[in-house]
Amino acid sequence: MLRRRPRRPTRRRKSKRPAVDISITDLSKHYGKGQGRTRVLRDISLSIRSGEFVSIVGTSGSGKTTLLNIMGGLDRNYEGAVRLDEHRLEELSDKELSRLRNRKFGFVFQQFNLLDHLTAGENISLPSYFGAKPDSTAPGADERARELLQKVGLGDKTAERPPQLSGGQKQRVAIARALFHQPRIIFCDEPTGSLDRKTGLQIMKIFQDLNREEQMTLVVVTHEEHIARMASRIIRLEDGVLVADEANEPVQPDELGVLSIGNEGTL
Numbered sequence: 055m056l057r058r059r060p061r062r063p064t065r066r067r068k069s070k071r072p073a074v075d076i077s078i079t080d081l082s083k084h085y086g087k088g089q090g091r092t093r094v095l096r097d098i099s100l101s102i103r104s105g106e107f108v109s110i111v112g113t114s115g116s117g118k119t120t121l122l123n124i125m126g127g128l129d130r131n132y133e134g135a136v137r138l139d140e141h142r143l144e145e146l147s148d149k150e151l152s153r154l155r156n157r158k159f160g161f162v163f164q165q166f167n168l169l170d171h172l173t174a175g176e177n178i179s180l181p182s183y184f185g186a187k188p189d190s191t192a193p194g195a196d197e198r199a200r201e202l203l204q205k206v207g208l209g210d211k212t213a214e215r216p217p218q219l220s221g222g223q224k225q226r227v228a229i230a231r232a233l234f235h236q237p238r239i240i241f242c243d244e245p246t247g248s249l250d251r252k253t254g255l256q257i258m259k260i261f262q263d264l265n266r267e268e269q270m271t272l273v274v275v276t277h278e279e280h281i282a283r284m285a286s287r288i289i290r291l292e293d294g295v296l297v298a299d300e301a302n303e304p305v306q307p308d309e310l311g312v313l314s315i316g317n318e319g320t321l
């Protein structure tokens with residue numbers, strides 16, 4: 055009779071994602087040359103841990119977009135060090151940086167940046183076209199786009215094109231698109247800037263839920279104090295200088311007078 059070997063305990067694969075740890079050291083940025091050279095960011099040091107929900111707030115021209123673009127690897131023209139995990143962004147080639155950006159970062163902008171001639175679903179699955187044959191998305195891409203639309207409460211809008219959608223709905227599509235590649239961090243530049251107050255709060259509620267339920271790391275730039283207060287950490291910029299970096303008890307949309315947020319998504 056064959057003796058059965060005692061079963062080895064199955065090794066559990068770690069399902070936890072590795073910690074995103076963006077760290078910025080002595081970051082400065084100038085625009086222009088010679089007499090016209092002006093410093094727009096000055097000696098900024100900060101780090102963002104995995105699962106944080108950070109807002110960056112400041113008046114117009116204080117350097118918020120400039121800082122976000124540098125953190126997100128969209129702008130490499132600066133002095134100082136920016137690290138993501140073990141990578142120093144300055145040491146990567148353009149190609150390596152864009153690979154890292156496409157895999158690990160999602161972006162949401164004020165103007166949604168959707169393509170009007172594509173459906174909501176196609177706008178979301180668009181990233182899977184890159185590197186693939188024309189007219190073919192990666193297997194499962196359409197299904198994933200549908201799931202993501204469901205998640206942001208737009209399950210019935212897969213076939214609509216952006217001109218048929220409201221501003222809030224467009225921003226939800228843009229959020230679904232940012233989630234497509236399962237990024238570890240989402241950078242948002244004035245995501246509520248084109249929306250009315252209530253719709254803006256609904257969008258922020260999606261971010262709060264993504265952060266709470268999926269530990270998504272979020273960095274949201276805004277000039278609006280009530281939007282900044284929905285994050286759990288607030289960084290303040292004044293004239294390119296980091297003047298405050300504090301933990302915050304996140305405000306809920308209903309505390310701001312929006313009782314029904316009208317989000318039918320699964321988040």
Ligand SMILES: Nc1ncnc2c1ncn2[C@@H]1O[C@H](COP(=O)(O)OP(=O)(O)OP(=O)(O)O)[C@@H](O)[C@H]1O
Pocket residue numbers: 085086094112113114115116117118119120121277
């Ligand atoms: N391409 C550029 N060339 C020269 N100066 C620039 C350029 N982009 C931004 N600046 C300057 O850098 C400073 C910071 O700009 P930035 O766009 O980061 O500000 P912001 O805080 O995002 O402002 P806003 O709230 O209006 O979006 C401003 O003084 C701006 O005029």
Ligand SMILES: [Mg+2]
Pocket residue numbers: 118119120
């Ligand atoms: Mg800006």
